[in-house]
Amino acid sequence: MTENFEDELRRALRPVQAPAGFAERVMRALPERRDSVVTPIAMQATARPPNYWQRLRAPAALAASLVLAVVLGQRMALYQQQQEEAAGFAASQELLQALRVTSQKLDLAYQAVKNPPEAGAEENRS
Amino acid sequence: MNARIAIVFIALLSTGPAFAQGAVSKGQLRLPEFAGLSEKASESVNVTFGPEVLGMAVRFLGTDPEATAAKKLVTSLTGIYVRNYTFDKDYAYPKSDIDGVRRQLSAPGWTRMVETRSRKENTDVDVYMLIENGRAQGLAIIASEPREFTIVNIVGNIDLEQLHDLQKLGVPDLELETAKKPEPAKAAAAPTPAPRK
Numbered sequence: 001m002t003e004n005f006e007d008e009l010r011r012a013l014r015p016v017q018a019p020a021g022f023a024e025r026v027m028r029a030l031p032e033r034r035d036s037v038v039t040p041i042a043m044q045a046t047a048r049p050p051n052y053w054q055r056l057r058a059p060a061a062l063a064a065s066l067v068l069a070v071v072l073g074q075r076m077a078l079y080q081q082q083q084e085e086a087a088g089f090a091a092s093q094e095l096l097q098a099l100r101v102t103s104q105k106l107d108l109a110y111q112a113v114k115n116p117p118e119a120g121a122e123e124n125r126s
Numbered sequence: 127m128n129a130r131i132a133i134v135f136i137a138l139l140s141t142g143p144a145f146a147q148g149a150v151s152k153g154q155l156r157l158p159e160f161a162g163l164s165e166k167a168s169e170s171v172n173v174t175f176g177p178e179v180l181g182m183a184v185r186f187l188g189t190d191p192e193a194t195a196a197k198k199l200v201t202s203l204t205g206i207y208v209r210n211y212t213f214d215k216d217y218a219y220p221k222s223d224i225d226g227v228r229r230q231l232s233a234p235g236w237t238r239m240v241e242t243r244s245r246k247e248n249t250d251v252d253v254y255m256l257i258e259n260g261r262a263q264g265l266a267i268i269a270s271e272p273r274e275f276t277i278v279n280i281v282g283n284i285d286l287e288q289l290h291d292l293q294k295l296g297v298p299d300l301e302l303e304t305a306k307k308p309e310p311a312k313a314a315a316a317p318t319p320a321p322r323k
Contacts, residue, residue, distance in 0.1 A: 088186035095183040098173040112242035
Protein backbone atom coordinates (compact mmCIF):
# COMPACT_ATOMS: atom_id res chain seq x y z
CA MET A 1 0.00 0.00 0.00
CA THR A 2 2.64 2.32 1.03
CA GLU A 3 4.90 1.40 -1.81
CA ASN A 4 2.11 1.94 -4.31
CA PHE A 5 1.38 5.33 -2.91
CA GLU A 6 4.99 6.32 -3.13
CA ASP A 7 5.27 5.12 -6.65
CA GLU A 8 2.19 7.04 -7.62
CA LEU A 9 3.55 10.16 -5.95
CA ARG A 10 6.89 9.80 -7.65
CA ARG A 11 5.17 9.42 -11.00
CA ALA A 12 3.03 12.46 -10.37
CA LEU A 13 6.00 14.66 -9.38
CA ARG A 14 8.38 13.52 -12.05
CA PRO A 15 10.01 16.30 -14.05
CA VAL A 16 8.03 17.28 -17.04
CA GLN A 17 9.48 19.06 -20.01
CA ALA A 18 7.89 22.47 -20.43
CA PRO A 19 5.95 22.85 -23.59
CA ALA A 20 7.55 24.80 -26.38
CA GLY A 21 7.23 28.55 -26.07
CA PHE A 22 6.25 28.41 -22.43
CA ALA A 23 9.03 30.74 -21.25
CA GLU A 24 8.22 33.33 -23.91
CA ARG A 25 4.59 33.35 -22.94
CA VAL A 26 5.39 33.77 -19.30
CA MET A 27 7.71 36.71 -20.01
CA ARG A 28 5.10 38.35 -22.14
CA ALA A 29 2.57 37.96 -19.41
CA LEU A 30 4.76 39.80 -16.88
CA PRO A 31 4.22 43.58 -16.52
CA GLU A 32 6.83 45.88 -17.92
CA ARG A 33 9.74 46.58 -15.57
CA ARG A 34 9.66 50.04 -13.99
CA ASP A 35 12.11 51.82 -11.70
CA SER A 36 10.88 51.92 -8.17
CA VAL A 37 9.78 55.26 -6.86
CA VAL A 38 10.52 55.96 -3.20
CA THR A 39 8.32 58.58 -1.65
CA PRO A 40 9.50 59.89 1.73
CA ILE A 41 6.97 59.88 4.49
CA ALA A 42 7.50 63.54 5.25
CA MET A 43 6.91 64.43 1.62
CA GLN A 44 3.79 62.40 1.61
CA ALA A 45 2.53 64.42 4.56
CA THR A 46 3.16 67.77 2.81
CA ALA A 47 2.39 66.73 -0.54
CA ARG A 48 0.20 69.78 -1.01
CA PRO A 49 1.95 72.80 -2.55
CA PRO A 50 2.84 75.50 0.02
CA ASN A 51 0.53 78.45 0.17
CA TYR A 52 1.53 82.10 -0.16
CA TRP A 53 2.42 82.71 3.48
CA GLN A 54 4.34 79.48 3.79
CA ARG A 55 6.49 80.43 0.85
CA LEU A 56 7.19 83.86 2.40
CA ARG A 57 8.02 82.52 5.82
CA ALA A 58 11.78 82.10 5.38
CA PRO A 59 12.42 85.40 3.52
CA ALA A 60 10.24 87.23 6.02
CA ALA A 61 12.19 85.77 8.93
CA LEU A 62 15.44 86.76 7.25
CA ALA A 63 14.19 90.28 6.59
CA ALA A 64 12.92 90.62 10.15
CA SER A 65 16.28 89.48 11.48
CA LEU A 66 18.07 92.04 9.33
CA VAL A 67 15.75 94.84 10.44
CA LEU A 68 16.16 93.80 14.07
CA ALA A 69 19.94 93.74 13.69
CA VAL A 70 19.96 97.19 12.10
CA VAL A 71 17.65 98.65 14.75
CA LEU A 72 19.62 97.08 17.57
CA GLY A 73 22.86 98.33 16.05
CA GLN A 74 21.49 101.82 15.82
CA ARG A 75 20.26 101.69 19.40
CA MET A 76 23.65 100.45 20.58
CA ALA A 77 25.46 103.16 18.65
CA LEU A 78 23.12 105.78 20.08
CA TYR A 79 23.60 104.42 23.59
CA GLN A 80 27.38 104.44 23.20
CA GLN A 81 27.28 107.97 21.85
CA GLN A 82 25.17 109.09 24.79
CA GLN A 83 27.52 107.38 27.22
CA GLU A 84 30.50 109.03 25.55
CA GLU A 85 28.84 112.41 25.65
CA ALA A 86 27.96 111.99 29.31
CA ALA A 87 31.53 110.95 30.14
CA GLY A 88 32.93 113.80 28.07
CA PHE A 89 30.67 116.35 29.71
CA ALA A 90 31.57 115.04 33.17
CA ALA A 91 35.25 115.18 32.25
CA SER A 92 34.92 118.75 31.03
CA GLN A 93 33.24 119.75 34.29
CA GLU A 94 35.99 118.06 36.28
CA LEU A 95 38.56 119.83 34.16
CA LEU A 96 36.99 123.20 34.90
CA GLN A 97 36.84 122.33 38.58
CA ALA A 98 40.52 121.35 38.52
CA LEU A 99 41.39 124.65 36.89
CA ARG A 100 39.30 126.52 39.47
CA VAL A 101 41.20 124.82 42.28
CA THR A 102 44.44 125.69 40.53
CA SER A 103 43.39 129.30 40.16
CA GLN A 104 42.34 129.50 43.81
CA LYS A 105 45.70 128.25 45.02
CA LEU A 106 47.61 130.49 42.65
CA ASP A 107 45.50 133.34 44.00
CA LEU A 108 46.44 132.30 47.52
CA ALA A 109 50.11 132.50 46.62
CA TYR A 110 49.53 135.77 44.80
CA GLN A 111 47.80 137.35 47.78
CA ALA A 112 50.60 136.24 50.06
CA VAL A 113 53.20 137.74 47.77
CA LYS A 114 51.21 140.86 47.00
CA ASN A 115 50.53 141.70 50.64
CA PRO A 116 53.85 141.15 52.34
CA PRO A 117 53.78 140.97 56.12
CA GLU A 118 54.80 143.91 58.22
CA ALA A 119 58.28 143.88 59.60
CA GLY A 120 58.54 141.54 62.55
CA ALA A 121 55.45 139.59 61.64
CA GLU A 122 55.68 135.85 61.95
CA GLU A 123 55.52 135.17 58.28
CA ASN A 124 58.02 134.01 55.81
CA ARG A 125 57.63 134.61 52.13
CA SER A 126 60.03 134.35 49.32
CA MET B 127 74.28 82.16 19.86
CA ASN B 128 71.79 80.61 22.21
CA ALA B 129 73.40 82.42 25.09
CA ARG B 130 72.91 85.75 23.29
CA ILE B 131 69.25 84.99 22.69
CA ALA B 132 68.85 84.07 26.33
CA ILE B 133 70.51 87.31 27.43
CA VAL B 134 68.25 89.37 25.16
CA PHE B 135 65.22 87.48 26.40
CA ILE B 136 66.15 88.05 30.03
CA ALA B 137 66.82 91.70 29.32
CA LEU B 138 63.40 92.08 27.72
CA LEU B 139 61.78 90.35 30.66
CA SER B 140 63.52 92.62 33.11
CA THR B 141 62.62 95.81 31.27
CA GLY B 142 59.02 94.75 30.59
CA PRO B 143 57.66 95.60 34.01
CA ALA B 144 59.18 99.06 33.80
CA PHE B 145 57.22 99.77 30.64
CA ALA B 146 54.13 98.15 32.10
CA GLN B 147 54.23 100.45 35.11
CA GLY B 148 54.04 103.36 32.74
CA ALA B 149 56.91 105.65 33.37
CA VAL B 150 55.60 109.06 34.25
CA SER B 151 56.18 111.73 31.68
CA LYS B 152 58.46 114.66 32.26
CA GLY B 153 56.93 117.08 34.69
CA GLN B 154 54.55 114.53 36.13
CA LEU B 155 54.73 113.82 39.83
CA ARG B 156 53.95 110.53 41.48
CA LEU B 157 51.06 111.59 43.64
CA PRO B 158 50.19 109.43 46.63
CA GLU B 159 46.90 107.57 46.67
CA PHE B 160 45.70 109.39 49.80
CA ALA B 161 43.71 106.27 50.55
CA GLY B 162 40.88 106.87 52.96
CA LEU B 163 41.14 110.64 52.85
CA SER B 164 38.08 110.98 50.65
CA GLU B 165 35.97 109.42 53.40
CA LYS B 166 37.42 111.67 56.06
CA ALA B 167 37.22 114.82 53.96
CA SER B 168 34.09 116.93 53.86
CA GLU B 169 34.92 117.90 50.28
CA SER B 170 37.36 116.43 47.85
CA VAL B 171 38.48 116.96 44.32
CA ASN B 172 40.46 114.18 42.74
CA VAL B 173 41.29 114.77 39.11
CA THR B 174 43.63 112.55 37.13
CA PHE B 175 43.62 113.56 33.51
CA GLY B 176 46.14 112.01 31.18
CA PRO B 177 46.42 113.02 27.54
CA GLU B 178 43.45 110.95 26.35
CA VAL B 179 40.98 112.06 28.99
CA LEU B 180 42.22 115.62 28.69
CA GLY B 181 41.56 115.56 24.96
CA MET B 182 38.08 114.21 25.50
CA ALA B 183 37.31 116.80 28.19
CA VAL B 184 38.47 119.60 25.90
CA ARG B 185 36.18 118.37 23.14
CA PHE B 186 33.19 118.69 25.42
CA LEU B 187 34.01 122.09 26.82
CA GLY B 188 31.41 124.71 26.10
CA THR B 189 31.82 128.02 24.39
CA ASP B 190 31.48 130.38 27.33
CA PRO B 191 34.48 132.55 28.18
CA GLU B 192 35.58 130.30 31.02
CA ALA B 193 35.53 127.24 28.82
CA THR B 194 37.22 129.07 25.98
CA ALA B 195 40.05 130.19 28.22
CA ALA B 196 40.38 126.70 29.64
CA LYS B 197 40.44 125.21 26.15
CA LYS B 198 43.18 127.56 25.05
CA LEU B 199 45.24 126.80 28.12
CA VAL B 200 44.77 123.06 28.09
CA THR B 201 45.45 122.45 24.40
CA SER B 202 49.19 122.22 24.85
CA LEU B 203 49.02 120.23 28.07
CA THR B 204 49.39 116.49 28.46
CA GLY B 205 48.13 116.03 31.97
CA ILE B 206 46.36 117.67 34.86
CA TYR B 207 46.42 116.05 38.28
CA VAL B 208 44.67 117.65 41.22
CA ARG B 209 44.20 116.39 44.76
CA ASN B 210 42.19 118.71 46.96
CA TYR B 211 40.74 117.71 50.32
CA THR B 212 38.81 119.85 52.78
CA PHE B 213 38.24 118.66 56.33
CA ASP B 214 36.03 119.63 59.24
CA LYS B 215 38.90 119.62 61.72
CA ASP B 216 42.45 120.82 61.66
CA TYR B 217 45.27 118.75 60.20
CA ALA B 218 43.29 115.64 59.52
CA TYR B 219 45.64 114.80 56.69
CA PRO B 220 49.07 113.18 56.74
CA LYS B 221 51.77 115.76 56.18
CA SER B 222 54.24 113.01 55.37
CA ASP B 223 52.53 112.39 52.04
CA ILE B 224 52.85 116.05 51.16
CA ASP B 225 56.49 116.04 52.15
CA GLY B 226 56.97 113.07 49.84
CA VAL B 227 55.66 115.13 46.96
CA ARG B 228 57.87 118.03 47.96
CA ARG B 229 60.89 115.75 47.80
CA GLN B 230 60.08 114.90 44.19
CA LEU B 231 60.26 118.59 43.42
CA SER B 232 63.87 118.73 44.50
CA ALA B 233 64.78 116.88 41.32
CA PRO B 234 66.82 118.77 38.74
CA GLY B 235 64.81 121.05 36.52
CA TRP B 236 62.21 122.00 39.07
CA THR B 237 62.42 125.55 40.35
CA ARG B 238 60.45 126.90 43.25
CA MET B 239 58.84 130.09 41.98
CA VAL B 240 56.86 131.02 45.05
CA GLU B 241 57.17 129.97 48.64
CA THR B 242 54.89 131.41 51.26
CA ARG B 243 54.80 130.44 54.90
CA SER B 244 52.18 132.05 57.08
CA ARG B 245 52.41 131.06 60.70
CA LYS B 246 49.56 133.36 61.45
CA GLU B 247 47.17 131.50 59.20
CA ASN B 248 49.16 128.29 59.14
CA THR B 249 49.08 128.36 55.39
CA ASP B 250 51.92 127.19 53.20
CA VAL B 251 51.87 127.58 49.46
CA ASP B 252 54.65 126.53 47.14
CA VAL B 253 54.63 126.97 43.40
CA TYR B 254 57.17 125.04 41.39
CA MET B 255 57.90 125.00 37.70
CA LEU B 256 59.88 122.60 35.58
CA ILE B 257 61.60 124.75 33.01
CA GLU B 258 63.58 123.34 30.12
CA ASN B 259 64.93 125.31 27.20
CA GLY B 260 63.17 128.39 28.42
CA ARG B 261 59.77 126.75 28.39
CA ALA B 262 57.75 125.53 31.30
CA GLN B 263 57.18 121.79 31.04
CA GLY B 264 55.45 121.33 34.34
CA LEU B 265 53.76 123.21 37.14
CA ALA B 266 53.24 122.05 40.68
CA ILE B 267 51.37 123.76 43.47
CA ILE B 268 51.38 122.48 47.01
CA ALA B 269 49.09 124.36 49.34
CA SER B 270 48.52 123.20 52.86
CA GLU B 271 46.12 124.90 55.21
CA PRO B 272 44.86 123.65 58.56
CA ARG B 273 41.68 122.21 57.10
CA GLU B 274 42.61 121.86 53.49
CA PHE B 275 45.44 120.68 51.41
CA THR B 276 45.90 120.80 47.68
CA ILE B 277 48.37 119.37 45.25
CA VAL B 278 48.18 120.50 41.65
CA ASN B 279 50.40 119.07 38.94
CA ILE B 280 50.05 120.37 35.42
CA VAL B 281 52.14 118.62 32.79
CA GLY B 282 52.92 119.74 29.31
CA ASN B 283 54.18 122.59 27.29
CA ILE B 284 52.92 125.38 29.49
CA ASP B 285 52.88 128.73 27.81
CA LEU B 286 53.24 131.11 30.69
CA GLU B 287 51.50 133.83 28.75
CA GLN B 288 48.47 131.59 28.46
CA LEU B 289 48.41 131.35 32.22
CA HIS B 290 47.08 134.87 32.07
CA ASP B 291 43.97 133.46 30.46
CA LEU B 292 43.29 131.87 33.80
CA GLN B 293 42.45 135.35 35.00
CA LYS B 294 39.12 134.78 33.36
CA LEU B 295 38.67 131.99 35.84
CA GLY B 296 39.48 134.34 38.66
CA VAL B 297 43.25 134.08 38.76
CA PRO B 298 45.05 137.36 39.07
CA ASP B 299 48.16 138.24 37.15
CA LEU B 300 50.91 136.28 38.83
CA GLU B 301 53.55 137.82 36.57
CA LEU B 302 55.11 134.45 35.99
CA GLU B 303 56.77 135.61 32.80
CA THR B 304 59.63 136.60 34.99
CA ALA B 305 60.56 132.95 35.09
CA LYS B 306 61.04 132.94 31.35
CA LYS B 307 62.62 136.33 30.96
CA PRO B 308 63.89 137.63 34.27
CA GLU B 309 63.60 141.37 34.41
CA PRO B 310 65.14 143.23 37.30
CA ALA B 311 62.43 145.88 37.12
CA LYS B 312 59.68 143.34 37.67
CA ALA B 313 61.56 141.37 40.25
CA ALA B 314 60.35 143.59 43.02
CA ALA B 315 56.70 143.09 42.13
CA ALA B 316 56.89 139.50 41.09
CA PRO B 317 57.54 136.63 43.45
CA THR B 318 61.21 135.99 43.63
CA PRO B 319 62.19 132.53 42.50
CA ALA B 320 63.36 130.71 45.53
CA PRO B 321 66.58 128.80 45.43
CA ARG B 322 66.19 125.27 44.24
CA LYS B 323 65.65 122.82 47.04
